[in-house]
Amino acid sequence: MLKVDKVVKEFNGFRAVDECSFEVKKNTITGLIGPNGAGKTTMFNLIAGSLKADQGEVYFSDQKVNSFAAYKIARLGLARTFQIPKTLKKMTVLENLMLVPGGQSGENIWNSWFKSSKVKAEEKENESRAYRVLKFLELTHVADVLAANLSGGQKKLLELGRALMADPELILLDEPGAGVNPTLLNKIAKNILKLKEKGKTILLIEHNMDLIMNICDRVIVMNDGKHLVDGTPAEVKSNPRVLEAYLGEKTA
Amino acid sequence: MTLGGIFSYLVFFLIFTGIYAVMTLALNMQRGFAGLFNIGIAGFWAVGSYTSAIMTTPPSAEHLGGYNLPFVLGLLAAGLVAALLAFLIGIPTIKLREDYLGIATIGIAEIIRLVIKNEEWLSNGVRGIAGIPKPMAGFLGHNYNIFFLLIVVLIIAIFFYLSEKGINSPWGRVLRAIREEEEVVKAAGKNVVRYRMEAFVLGAFMMGVGGALYAHFTSFISPEAFKPMQATFLVWIMLIIGGSANNFGSLVGALLTWGIWTGTEFLTGMLPAAYTTQASALRVILIGVFLEIILLSRPQGLFGEKKYSASSSKS
Ligand SMILES: Nc1ncnc2c1ncn2[C@@H]1O[C@H](COP(=O)(O)OP(=O)(O)OP(=O)(O)O)[C@@H](O)[C@H]1O
Ligand SMILES: [Mg+2]
Numbered sequence: 001m002l003k004v005d006k007v008v009k010e011f012n013g014f015r016a017v018d019e020c021s022f023e024v025k026k027n028t029i030t031g032l033i034g035p036n037g038a039g040k041t042t043m044f045n046l047i048a049g050s051l052k053a054d055q056g057e058v059y060f061s062d063q064k065v066n067s068f069a070a071y072k073i074a075r076l077g078l079a080r081t082f083q084i085p086k087t088l089k090k091m092t093v094l095e096n097l098m099l100v101p102g103g104q105s106g107e108n109i110w111n112s113w114f115k116s117s118k119v120k121a122e123e124k125e126n127e128s129r130a131y132r133v134l135k136f137l138e139l140t141h142v143a144d145v146l147a148a149n150l151s152g153g154q155k156k157l158l159e160l161g162r163a164l165m166a167d168p169e170l171i172l173l174d175e176p177g178a179g180v181n182p183t184l185l186n187k188i189a190k191n192i193l194k195l196k197e198k199g200k201t202i203l204l205i206e207h208n209m210d211l212i213m214n215i216c217d218r219v220i221v222m223n224d225g226k227h228l229v230d231g232t233p234a235e236v237k238s239n240p241r242v243l244e245a246y247l248g249e250k251t252a
Numbered sequence: 253m254t255l256g257g258i259f260s261y262l263v264f265f266l267i268f269t270g271i272y273a274v275m276t277l278a279l280n281m282q283r284g285f286a287g288l289f290n291i292g293i294a295g296f297w298a299v300g301s302y303t304s305a306i307m308t309t310p311p312s313a314e315h316l317g318g319y320n321l322p323f324v325l326g327l328l329a330a331g332l333v334a335a336l337l338a339f340l341i342g343i344p345t346i347k348l349r350e351d352y353l354g355i356a357t358i359g360i361a362e363i364i365r366l367v368i369k370n371e372e373w374l375s376n377g378v379r380g381i382a383g384i385p386k387p388m389a390g391f392l393g394h395n396y397n398i399f400f401l402l403i404v405v406l407i408i409a410i411f412f413y414l415s416e417k418g419i420n421s422p423w424g425r426v427l428r429a430i431r432e433e434e435e436v437v438k439a440a441g442k443n444v445v446r447y448r449m450e451a452f453v454l455g456a457f458m459m460g461v462g463g464a465l466y467a468h469f470t471s472f473i474s475p476e477a478f479k480p481m482q483a484t485f486l487v488w489i490m491l492i493i494g495g496s497a498n499n500f501g502s503l504v505g506a507l508l509t510w511g512i513w514t515g516t517e518f519l520t521g522m523l524p525a526a527y528t529t530q531a532s533a534l535r536v537i538l539i540g541v542f543l544e545i546i547l548l549s550r551p552q553g554l555f556g557e558k559k560y561s562a563s564s565s566k567s
Contacts, residue, residue, distance in 0.1 A: 050435060074441035082439075088432040090557075091425075098562065099429050100440045104422045106562070107442070109450055112421030113414055119421060123562060166440065 001026040001201050002047065002170060007056035009042055009225075016042040018225035019056070024170070029192060029202045031212040031233070034222035035246055040205045041083050043222065044172050047203075048080045049073040061169065075102060077169035081162070081176060083205070085155035089148035093139060096147050096158055097130040098123070100165035133161045136191065138184060153179045160188065170201045177208045189215050213237065221245065263397045265514060270404035271466050273506040276490040277411050277499060278458035284497035284557075285419055286451035287431045289350045292357030294483035295364040296456050299337055300330035300463025301473045302368060305381045308468070315376040323387035327407075327464045334460025335453045342452050347445045353452075361484065369475040380474025384467050404465055408503070411458050415499055418454075425562040427451060481536065486513060489539060493546050495553025497560075504554060512542050 002024040009017040017039045024030045032040050045051040047058055049070035058066050065073050088096050104126065105111045106119035134140045137157045142150065147158060160176050173192075177185045189211055192202055206212050212219060213233045220230040223245040229236060236242055275293060282288040290296075304326035309318030321329075337360070345356045368375040375381065392399050418424050426447050429437045437444055467473050477483070486509060494505020516538045520531035546554065 048439065050438070069443075070435075070438040071441050071443050074439055080439055082435070086433045086436050088429045088436060090432060091428060092561075095425060095429075095561070098422075099425055099437070102441045106422030107426055109418050109421075109423045109454070112423045113417055116417075123422065162436070162440065 001061065002203065003057075003059040004043070004047065005057040005059070007043070007046055007053045007058065009039075009046055009051060010054055015225050017046065017053075020222065020225060020227045021056075022220050022227050022230060024201060024203050025218075026201050027196060027199055028217040029196050029204060029215050031216035031219040032203055032205045032222065033207070033209075033212060033219060033236075034228070038222040038245075039225040040222055041174055042225075044080055044174055044203075044205065047073075048078060048172060074166070074168075078172065079163040079166035079168035079170075080172035081159040081174050083174040083178075085152075085159045087147035087150070087155055087158055089146065091147060092144050093134070093147055093150065093158060094127070094130055094143045097133055097161050097165050098126050100162050101126055101129070102166070130165065133164045136164075136187075137161050153181065156180055157184075164191075168200070170203065171195065172203050172205075174205045175207065176204070177206055177211055185211065260395075260397065263401050265510075267397060267401050267404055267469055268514075269507050269510045270401065270408055271462055271469070272487065272490060272510050273408050273503050274404075274411060274462035274465065275459055275487045276494065276502040276506045277408070277415060278455040278462065279487050279491050280455075280496065280499060280502045281415055281451055281458065282455035283491060284502075285424065285427050285431075286448055286455075287350065288346075288448060288452050288455075289354035290357045290452070290455070291354050291480075291484055291488070292359070292361030293459060293487050294478045294480050295357065295361030296334045296337065296459035297463040297466065297483045298361075298364050298368060298475075298478040299334045300460030301467035301477070302375055302381070302463075303333045303460065304330040304464030305384045305467045305473055306375075308385055309381065309383060314379070315372075315381055316374045323385070323468065326468070327461050330464035330467075331457040331460040334463065335457040338453045338456030339449065342449045346448050346452060358480075358484075361478075361480070365475050365478055368478075375475075378475060380472060380476075381467075382472045384471045384473065386468055386471065400469060407461060407465065411461075412499055412503070419499075419560050420562060422562050423447075423450075424560060428560060486510075486539075489543050491553075493543065493553055495555035495557065497557040498553070498555045500558070501553055501555030508554075509539070509542075513539055 005021050006019045007017055008015065008019055020043065034040055042051065046053050049065065049068050053066055057064055060073065060078060061076050105115065105122055112119055131140065134143055137160065139154060139157055142154065150158060156179050163171050163173065176188055180188065193215055195202060216233050218230060219233050219236040221228040221236060221242050228245055229239050229241055279290065279293060282290050306315065306317040307319050307321045307329045308323060308326040310320050312318050341356050341360055345353045369378055386400065388399065426437060426442050430444050430447060434444055490505040490509040491502060493509055494501030516535040520534050523531050
């Protein structure tokens with residue numbers, strides 16, 4: 001489904017991602033963990049095409065996507081959330097969601113002028129889909145609020161909402177739990193599992209170890225831009241190298 | 253002035269206002285909705301004017317054509333050629349940062365002015381093209397301008413309607429989203445460059461048509477008419493005063509600005525003839541003061557940004 005092969009990304013000579021390789025199997029939930037600054041978000045940006053790798057390859061749905069523009073990779077069936085929420089500030093929460101679905105006929109200016117009835121029908125459909133996502137995220141009451149006015153946690157949820165609207169094959173979630181209340185987090189965990197049941201593949205960055213241990217099939221650990229280990233949650237948990245990465249050098 | 257004289261002056265004034273309103277609606281499509289920095293409106297205006305002139309004048313040895321085509325085809329060709337020009341400028345620049353587009357458009361506008369000044373076979377050089385036909389000339393006799401005003405109003409109405417419909421659609425939603433946060437739009441699988449290009453090309457089409465209206469109304473065009481002050485910056489002032497991203501504001505901005513611009517002509521016209529050069533500088537200063545006053549009291553422009561929505565069920 002997704003394969004990253006010896007990928008390197010440097011920022012001004014600093015290797016944020018350093019010959020990192022791993023694979024994500026179809027229809028699994030894979031955790032991507034590691035200390036702060038390990039290069040996880042950078043890796044997401046490389047996979048999604050927001051950044052271009054200096055070296056190495058990224059394969060997604062049987063294609064080498066290194067040089068693809070971000071929107072093309074998205075169209076192959078990839079959705080991603082941003083760790084630091086990015087919202088369309090002057091647009092309503094509802095509009096933030098309705099933007100997302102691909103292939104809307106009204107996105108073509110000609111159709112929007114001359115095929116109003118078709119466009120309107122699709123918009124209705126799109127709107128009810130957005131309301132279902134809002135209901136799930138417990139955001140219905142802010143549907144008409146400008147995204148700029150959401151709280152930090154609500155913005156995080158809106159990120160997740162956009163990924164849900166996309167209906168992609170592979171979903172990259174960058175700390176969906178950060179700043180979200182525990183009850184809702186449980187619900188999100190359940191929904192991630194539900195997405196898997198529907199055949200989707202999820203790659204999940206998260207610092208909440210309970211969440212990682214509970215729902216992931218496999219866990220990949222990154223440290224200093226490198227792939228450190230991977231395995232089942234239990235294997236990773238008991239791996240001394242992982243503990244060292246989290247505690248060792250940093251506190252010593 | 254007699255009452256009739258005042259009336260016909262008013263019609264004349266409104267036609268010019270209307271031509272500027274077309275330009276302002278066009279710039280609003282590019283700048284207001286898509287955030288595109290076009291400071292070479294004069295170029296698109298000139299291309300529109302000359303295209304329609306060449307298309308509709310009778311065959312002439314002095315310039316390319318003319319092809320003696322009907323007015324409507326002249327307008328259409330003017331829009332299409334200006335749109336094509338925008339497309340060509342857009343290919344290398346539209347995916348870059350916005351200032352590159354600005355530099356490209358202002359550069360191309362000057363190049364276009366030089367071309368029409370120097371390429372006599374095409375545009376008759378500095379002598380310009382005269383006798384550009386008015387549609388249904390002679391119709392309504394002395395009151396012909398009323399008919400022309402109706403044409404201008406009709407075109408404004410069409411552009412206004414299509415622009416509003418476009419921005420209040422999923423297409424417009426993507427455009428507005430691009431202005432807010434490009435990354436989000438890309439992550440949703442939308443080709444940002446395509447949308448920017450469409451807005452740029454559509455705006456240019458409107459500018460081309462506006463240029464054609466200008467050519468037909470004045471009957472005579474020469475490179476002098478397409479200087480940046482009247483053809484580009486006045487339109488920007490109109491947009492800023494009316495409020496960016498608001499089509500209605502664009503219309504009001506055009507009316508007020510053109511009113512003040514022509515008003516200053518009266519004022520400076522009262523100066524002794526020896527001061528003509530100072531007079532034209534004074535006009536620019538006066539319009540600048542007007543802009544300052546508006547911006548200090550209403551930084552958003554008179555109307556500010558309108559709330560747009562793609563969902564018809566919402567207000
Ligand atoms: N655009 C950038 N320019 C320069 N350095 C960057 C840039 N993006 C990331 N870095 C650096 O790359 C390293 C990895 O950052 P990254 O955001 O990928 O870490 P992370 O694993 O997601 O951390 P966290 O868990 O804190 O989110 C950090 O040292 C960071 O400072
Ligand atoms: Mg991160």
